[in-house]
Amino acid sequence: MVDTLILGIPSKGRLQEATMTYFERAGLKIAKKGGARDYRGVIKGLDDVEVAFLSASEIAGELAAGTVHLGVTGMDLVHEKIADPDATTVSVAPLNFGFADVVVAVPDSWIDVQTMHDLDDVAAGFRARHGRRMRLATKYVRLTRNFFRAHGVADYRIVESLGATEGAPASGAADLIVDITTTGSTLSANHLRILSDGVILKSEATLVASRQAEWAGNAAGALKAMLSRIAAQDRAASIFEVRTAIGEQTKTFREVSDLFGCTAPFGAVAGQGSLVLHVEKARIWELTDWLRARGATSITIGELTYVLDGSAEAFSPVFDALDIS
Ligand SMILES: Nc1ncnc2c1ncn2[C@@H]1O[C@H](COP(=O)(O)OP(=O)(O)OP(=O)(O)O)[C@@H](O)[C@H]1O
Ligand SMILES: O=P(O)(O)OC[C@H]1O[C@H](OP(=O)(O)OP(=O)(O)O)[C@H](O)[C@@H]1O
Numbered sequence: 001m002v003d004t005l006i007l008g009i010p011s012k013g014r015l016q017e018a019t020m021t022y023f024e025r026a027g028l029k030i031a032k033k034g035g036a037r038d039y040r041g042v043i044k045g046l047d048d049v050e051v052a053f054l055s056a057s058e059i060a061g062e063l064a065a066g067t068v069h070l071g072v073t074g075m076d077l078v079h080e081k082i083a084d085p086d087a088t089t090v091s092v093a094p095l096n097f098g099f100a101d102v103v104v105a106v107p108d109s110w111i112d113v114q115t116m117h118d119l120d121d122v123a124a125g126f127r128a129r130h131g132r133r134m135r136l137a138t139k140y141v142r143l144t145r146n147f148f149r150a151h152g153v154a155d156y157r158i159v160e161s162l163g164a165t166e167g168a169p170a171s172g173a174a175d176l177i178v179d180i181t182t183t184g185s186t187l188s189a190n191h192l193r194i195l196s197d198g199v200i201l202k203s204e205a206t207l208v209a210s211r212q213a214e215w216a217g218n219a220a221g222a223l224k225a226m227l228s229r230i231a232a233q234d235r236a237a238s239i240f241e242v243r244t245a246i247g248e249q250t251k252t253f254r255e256v257s258d259l260f261g262c263t264a265p266f267g268a269v270a271g272q273g274s275l276v277l278h279v280e281k282a283r284i285w286e287l288t289d290w291l292r293a294r295g296a297t298s299i300t301i302g303e304l305t306y307v308l309d310g311s312a313e314a315f316s317p318v319f320d321a322l323d324i325s
């Protein structure tokens with residue numbers, strides 16, 4: 001079984017549901033093997049893939065170790081759990097959900113502290129005023145250390161937090177925090193404010209591949225099969241299919257290709273006939289206005305589910321990075 005592709009899928013938390021939906025939309029339906037309590041799963045029709053249900057942070061760790069080949073996790077966790085993410089992982093595709101920022105936040109009452117530079121001033125004087133170093137609560141220890149070092153702030157101590165980090169300043173457990181935020185409501189409910197240059201990382205759920213995993217045998221083929229379905233869905237979601245009957249098909253096609261970036265997936269033949277075009281969604285009304293001005297009376301516009309064309313090549317940098325030919 002060593003050559004099976006192991007796919008890490010969040011088993012709980014915020015990323016779980018959107019991840020399942022994302023794979024299903026790409027024609028990759030994930031099913032639990034035994035029942036709801038089973039932590040292994042399969043993708044119907046892809047025998048060389050085994051699904052491992054793990055927490056988002058475990059997925060980051062297992063990608064670095066090479067014990068999962070491919071997985072969905074947050075970029076915050078990739079950068080927190082992995083010392084040199086570029087060396088051990090490859091980001092395959094951002095998934096457009098799970099958006100959150102890792103930020104430095106201070107109590108609202110610290111009116112003199114708006115920037116990391118201000119924070120450095122406070123940190124330097126903190127011991128003299130309070131008899132101890134400034135304390136920062138976070139579970140993002142690596143991200144915090146790197147960011148503070150880059151800003152030349154050294155006079156502080158990290159208090160590792162395992163939850164409810166935003167409560168630490170009010171409870172007296174720490175003076176400031178580094179945590180993740182999406183809407184900002186937890187920060188404001190706790191009277192905390194993000195420093196103006198205090199965004200450490202903008203995170204999003206991401207499909208990530210491991211450079212450490214064994215890609216020989218069937219794993220590489222399974223990856224290609226999965227990514228070609230994902231590419232087919234991505235491409236379909238970005239375009240409309242336009243059908244119309246118009247004279248001078250080849251000339252019309254040449255013009256709409258220049259003007260609106262259209263493609264003709266099934267070609268354009270000389271003379272009159274029905275023409276099938278693909279166009280980026282944002283350009284649809286420009287294109288149809290243009291066609292109508294040139295005599296096209298009947299035009300249909302359709303959404304597509306999958307488009308199998310050359311767009312899978314978008315992933316060739318990933319295959320190169322993984323040494324998959
Ligand atoms: N508002 C948010 N707060 C926290 N995480 C978010 C938010 N929005 C998106 N995320 C993403 O979801 C990831 C997982 O968070 P979540 O708390 O759901 O995981 P979890 O299952 O509790 O993981 P663990 O048990 O390992 O902490 C975060 O690391 C981040 O990438
Ligand atoms: O900016 P907001 O939209 O308010 O979201 C941010 C909050 O959400 C997360 O907590 P979560 O609900 O995942 O609980 P947890 O701390 O137990 O993981 C995160 O740790 C913040 O506390």
Ligand SMILES: [Mg+2]
Nearest residue numbers: 013014163180
């Ligand atoms: Mg959480």
